[in-house]
Amino acid sequence: MMNADLIIAIPEITLLALACLVLMVDAFSKDPLHLLTYWTTQASLLVVLALVLYYFPENVQVAFNGSFVSDSMSAILKIFMCGISFVVFLYSHEYLKEHKCLKGEYFVLGLFAVLGMMIMASAYSLLSVYLGLELLSLSLYAMVAMQRDSSSASEAAMKYFVLGALASGMLLYGISMIYGLTGSLQLVTIADKINLDDTNRMFLVYGMIFMIIGIAFKLGAAPFHMWVPDVYQGAPTSVTLFISTAPKLAAFAMSMRVLVDGLMPLVEDWQSILMILSVLSMATGNIIAIAQTNIKRMLAYSTIAHVGFLFLGMISGTSSGFSGSMFYIISYALMSMGAFGMIILLGRNGFEADMLDDFKGLSERSPWFAFIMLCLMFSMAGVPPFLGFWSKWFVLKELVASGFVELAGIAVIFSIIGVYYYLRIIKLMYFDKPESMTAIKSSKQMRAVLSLNGLLILALGLSPNILMSLCLTAIAG
Amino acid sequence: MIEQIVFYLFGGILLLSASMVVVMRNPIHSALFLVLSFFASSAIWLLLQAEFLAIALVLVYVGAVMVLFLFVVMMLDINIATVRAGFARFLPVGITVAVLMVTAMGLVVGADYFMSDTYMAIKSVGSDYSNTKELGITLYTEYLFQFEVAGAILLVAIIAAISLSMNKSKITKSKNPQDQVFVKKQDRLRVVKMQSETKGTES
Numbered sequence: 001m002m003n004a005d006l007i008i009a010i011p012e013i014t015l016l017a018l019a020c021l022v023l024m025v026d027a028f029s030k031d032p033l034h035l036l037t038y039w040t041t042q043a044s045l046l047v048v049l050a051l052v053l054y055y056f057p058e059n060v061q062v063a064f065n066g067s068f069v070s071d072s073m074s075a076i077l078k079i080f081m082c083g084i085s086f087v088v089f090l091y092s093h094e095y096l097k098e099h100k101c102l103k104g105e106y107f108v109l110g111l112f113a114v115l116g117m118m119i120m121a122s123a124y125s126l127l128s129v130y131l132g133l134e135l136l137s138l139s140l141y142a143m144v145a146m147q148r149d150s151s152s153a154s155e156a157a158m159k160y161f162v163l164g165a166l167a168s169g170m171l172l173y174g175i176s177m178i179y180g181l182t183g184s185l186q187l188v189t190i191a192d193k194i195n196l197d198d199t200n201r202m203f204l205v206y207g208m209i210f211m212i213i214g215i216a217f218k219l220g221a222a223p224f225h226m227w228v229p230d231v232y233q234g235a236p237t238s239v240t241l242f243i244s245t246a247p248k249l250a251a252f253a254m255s256m257r258v259l260v261d262g263l264m265p266l267v268e269d270w271q272s273i274l275m276i277l278s279v280l281s282m283a284t285g286n287i288i289a290i291a292q293t294n295i296k297r298m299l300a301y302s303t304i305a306h307v308g309f310l311f312l313g314m315i316s317g318t319s320s321g322f323s324g325s326m327f328y329i330i331s332y333a334l335m336s337m338g339a340f341g342m343i344i345l346l347g348r349n350g351f352e353a354d355m356l357d358d359f360k361g362l363s364e365r366s367p368w369f370a371f372i373m374l375c376l377m378f379s380m381a382g383v384p385p386f387l388g389f390w391s392k393w394f395v396l397k398e399l400v401a402s403g404f405v406e407l408a409g410i411a412v413i414f415s416i417i418g419v420y421y422y423l424r425i426i427k428l429m430y431f432d433k434p435e436s437m438t439a440i441k442s443s444k445q446m447r448a449v450l451s452l453n454g455l456l457i458l459a460l461g462l463s464p465n466i467l468m469s470l471c472l473t474a475i476a477g
Numbered sequence: 478m479i480e481q482i483v484f485y486l487f488g489g490i491l492l493l494s495a496s497m498v499v500v501m502r503n504p505i506h507s508a509l510f511l512v513l514s515f516f517a518s519s520a521i522w523l524l525l526q527a528e529f530l531a532i533a534l535v536l537v538y539v540g541a542v543m544v545l546f547l548f549v550v551m552m553l554d555i556n557i558a559t560v561r562a563g564f565a566r567f568l569p570v571g572i573t574v575a576v577l578m579v580t581a582m583g584l585v586v587g588a589d590y591f592m593s594d595t596y597m598a599i600k601s602v603g604s605d606y607s608n609t610k611e612l613g614i615t616l617y618t619e620y621l622f623q624f625e626v627a628g629a630i631l632l633v634a635i636i637a638a639i640s641l642s643m644n645k646s647k648i649t650k651s652k653n654p655q656d657q658v659f660v661k662k663q664d665r666l667r668v669v670k671m672q673s674e675t676k677g678t679e680s
Contacts, residue, residue, distance in 0.1 A: 009622070016629060023636065064622035105640035112633045119626060131626040138630060142637030177585075206585045 005063035008070045011051040011078065012118050018044035019111035026104030034104045038093050041107040042086060045114070049082040062124060066186045069124035073326070073474040077121045077253050084246045084333055085114050087449060091337075092238035094446045095344045101147050101236065110242065113139035117250035123257055125186045126175045133171070133218065136250060137164050140243060144235040156234025163217065163227040171214025177207025178262075187262035194265040205269045211258055212273055219251045221277045221311065222284040225304045232300035237352060240296055241340035244303055245333045252310065252329040259314065260322060267317050274311045279410055281308030286418040296354045298421060299339055302380060305418055306332050312411055313395040321398035323471040328391040330467065331379075331460070335388060338376045338453040345369065345442050345450055359425055361434025369440065369447075370429045372454030379457045381422035382415055387457045390464035484524055491517035504550045512543050526602070529609040 006013065022044060026037040052075055060071040089110060096102040116136030123129040141164065145157030179185055181204055182193040194204060213224060220228040232240045259270050285305025292298035310332070313325030346353030346362075353359075363370040379386035392415060399408045460467055494514040501507045515538045522531035616624055 016625075020632075065619050067620070067622045103640065105636060108636060109633065109640075112629065112636075115629065125623075127620075127623050128626070131623055131630065135626060135630050135633060138633050138637065142633070142641060145641055148641065203585050206581065 005068075007055065008057075008061045008063040009068055009122075010055055011048050012115060012122070014051055015044065015048045015111065015115045015118065018047065019108060019115060022111055023108045026108060029104070032102070033097060034102055034107070037104045037107050038089070041089060041111060044111060045082045045086045045089070048114075048118075049079060049086075052078045052082065066188070067125040067128045068122050070122055073256065074118075074121040074253070076470055076474040077249050077326075078118050080330055080333070081114060081117050081121070081246045081249055084249070084337060085110065085242075087337060087341075087453065088242050088245055090449055091241060091341045091344050091446065094443060095236070095238040095241075095347065098344075098347065098349055098442075099236070100349065103146060106143060106146060106238070109139040109143050113143070113242070114246065117246055117253075120250040120257075121253040123254070124188070124261070126178070126190075126258070126262070127185050129254055129257060130168075130172060130175060132250070133254065134168065136247060137168070137218075140239075140247065143239045143242065144231065146239070147236050150236070152234040153236060156231045159227050159234075160231045167214050167217030167224070170210050170217065174207045174210030174212075174214060177210065178204065181207060187257060190262045191264055194263070198265065201266070201269075204263075204266060208263055208266055208270060209273065211263075212270060212277075215251065215255045215258065216277055218254070219248070219307045219310070220300075220304055221307045222280040222304055225281065225284060228304055229297050229300040232303070233294055233297045233354075237296065237340060237343050237347065237354065241337065241344065244299070244336045244340060248303075248329055248333055248336075252326065255314065256322065256326075271315050271317055274315050275404075275407060278308045278311035278315065279407070281305060281311070282411060282414040283308075286414045286421075289418070289421045292421070293356050294354055295343060295356050295359070295425070296340075298356070299336065302418070302421075303332075303336070305414065306380075309392065309395055309411065309415070312399050312407065315404060315407070316395075316398040316402035318398060318402060319475045320472065321395075321402065323468070323475045324391075324394040324398045326471040326474060327464075327468055328395050330471070331387045331391040331457075334453070334460075335376055335379050335457060338372070338450065338457065339380070341446075341450045341453060342369065342373050342376065345440060345446060348438070348441070356425065356428060357435060359428045360432040362429040364434050365437060366440050368451070372451060373429060374426055375454045375458050377422040377425050379461065381419045383419075384461070385458075386461040387464065387467075388461075390461060390468070394464075394468065480524060484521065487517045487520040487524075490514075491521070505547065508543060508547050508550055511546075512539050515539050515543070527608060527612075529612050 018040075022037060022040050025040050026034065029036050031037075055070075056075050057070045057072060060069060062069050089107065092106065092110075093102075096106060113136050116132050116134070116139060119128060119132030119135065123132050141157055141161045144160055145154060147153040175185075178190060181200060182190045184190055184193060194201075198204070217224040217227075232244065235243065263270060281304050285301045285303070285308060289298050289301035289305065292301060306328075310325050310328050313321045313323075313328060315321070316324070343353055346358060359373070362373065375386060379388035382388045382392040384390075396408050396411060399411070491514050494510045494517060497510040498507045498514065501510060515534055519531040519534040522528075522534065
């Protein structure tokens with residue numbers, strides 16, 4: 001029985017072992033570029049990716065006394081987590097090398113963060129959810145703080161840590177409430193208990209509210225979004241890039257596990273809470289983003305707005321709505337990866353291209369990368385035929401099908417407001433004169449991968465059914 | 478009956494010392510009240526017959542963590558005035574939130590809803606019963622996965638702490654003990670040949 005359990009969790013076990021290996025490799029390497037560390041990290045991610053694919057679960061497999069589950073949703077999310085982290089590390093290596101703040105621990109902590117995400121995706125008991133989240137957050141706090149001589153990074157790390165600890169406290173408080181009321185930590189048992197007897201429903205909802213607050217903090221939904229802009233702006237771009245991509249998939253997995261697997265009997269209650277969070281997030285994100293001059297900060301507000309949209313799919317409460325949300329978060333992670341990749345591409349040693357003005361006249365400096373950025377921004381704004389249009393389309397379609405027409409209307413209005421600040425970047429790139437004609441210098445692989453990243457957004461937008469059918473099987477199976 | 482008296486006694490001490498931690502002006506006093514609250518909660522654990530947890534709490538938190546904590550508090554020069562600067566300004570907000578929370582908690586947390594009837598009273602067990610052993614068996618079988626993940630979290634904490642505090646840049650000045658041990662006389666001492674000076678040669 002134990003061996004079967006180990007095979008179900010083999011990608012996680014391998015990743016833990018490989019992360020320790022990378023730690024040892026880095027401790028003994030004297031290379032200032034940390035090339036060996038970097039390549040072992042990337043190889044580890046590929047090995048884990050291959051293992052997830054090889055052991056792709058055909059049905060729901062539960063292991064370790066119901067604390068770990070492997071189903072198609074967890075497997076597909078893990079594939080994207082590994083793949084996205086691979087590209088993120090590639091961009092980050094470029095950034096850290098250029099800005100001369102390369103540290104081997106970045107990759108070690110990054111691998112542990114990926115492990116935390118994978119555990120969150122596979123968590124089947126509240127305790128596993130919490131531990132996975134802590135493993136992820138702890139690694140991220142340290143990664144933000146790693147640039148010790150930058151005061152803005154230290155400030156961002158401090159804010160992130162304090163608010164993150166508060167959010168974890170809220171989540172734990174909710175978990176202990178639910179545990180006290182149902183007598184179980186396992187998500188399925190909790191759902192069964194509530195289905196059998198919901199006489200104390202009000203008190204279950206009380207516990208659930210705390211858990212939703214914890215989740216909203218981690219996703220960065222308004223009104224729990226205060227940390228997002230400061231952390232995005234203050235952290236080194238390599239870390240912002242990491243925070244805004246793969247961990248979002250993990251946060252989505254966490255909300256699916258907790259709300260859908262565990263608290264589905266309380267669906268009417270969490271629907272209305274998510275509705276408030278969603279409208280507030282879309283309003284704050286889209287409106288405040290207009291006033292930003294720093295592109296990292298602007299993208300932070302855009303994240304908040306996108307999280308609002310992500311909730312819309314969950315509000316619809318149907319399995320196709322959840323697939324829509326999953327599609328949304330995956331496409332958001334891909335777009336965000338490209339957008340922060342562009343900031344890294346334009347930066348040089350001692351210079352961060354994080355102001356909107358740095359994008360002025362990009363079409364003259366490099367027409368190709370201006371086009372890539374155009375794809376990314378059009379996609380984020382939701383212009384057809386790019387990927388971002390389809391993600392909004394699927395979510396809204398499910399929302400209307402479930403009868404939330406007004407909410408869909410509000411969402412459309414806010415996304416139209418949001419179009420303004422995405423198009424502003426395109427205007428700056430194509431219609432303004434560049435402030436300097438410095439050539440973009442970066443390695444061939446960075447250019448190639450970033451171009452692929454942008455073209456992927458376009459290609460998936462032209463045939464969205466590939467990704468959508470993946471998401472549909474993920475939720476249904 | 479006697480158990481209830483003991484419970485309320487230690488529960489009262491716990492609440493009182495916990496609020497003193499927040500209220501005290503001197504951080505050392507706060508830390509010492511925290512020690513007291515750990516003692517009180519370990520006494521409550523003893524009431525639940527969880528001897529191992531009670532002792533672990535005292536050993537780990539009081540014995541190790543709090544001592545380190547006191548060291549840090551004594552080494553850092555914390556200016557209480559700046560820490561307390563916003564106190565009066567944020568007090569109304571704080572009180573509002575606290576009152577709301579306490580009211581909501583008071584409505585929800587109670588024996589009526591917490592299925593206290595479904596939890597069995599603690600079985601009285603003989604003196605040969607080992608709480609530690611039971612805990613170990615549960616930890617290494619039922620919660621094996623969580624136990625391993627917790628281990629990974631501790632490893633990350635160590636890596637993070639070391640990578641954040643180890644600074645190889647020029648700001649820190651440090652000696653290499655090995656170089657000091659292997660130092661030779663000729664590395665440090667330079668013998669200079671000079672002509673001997675004689676008194677009163679000039680003038």
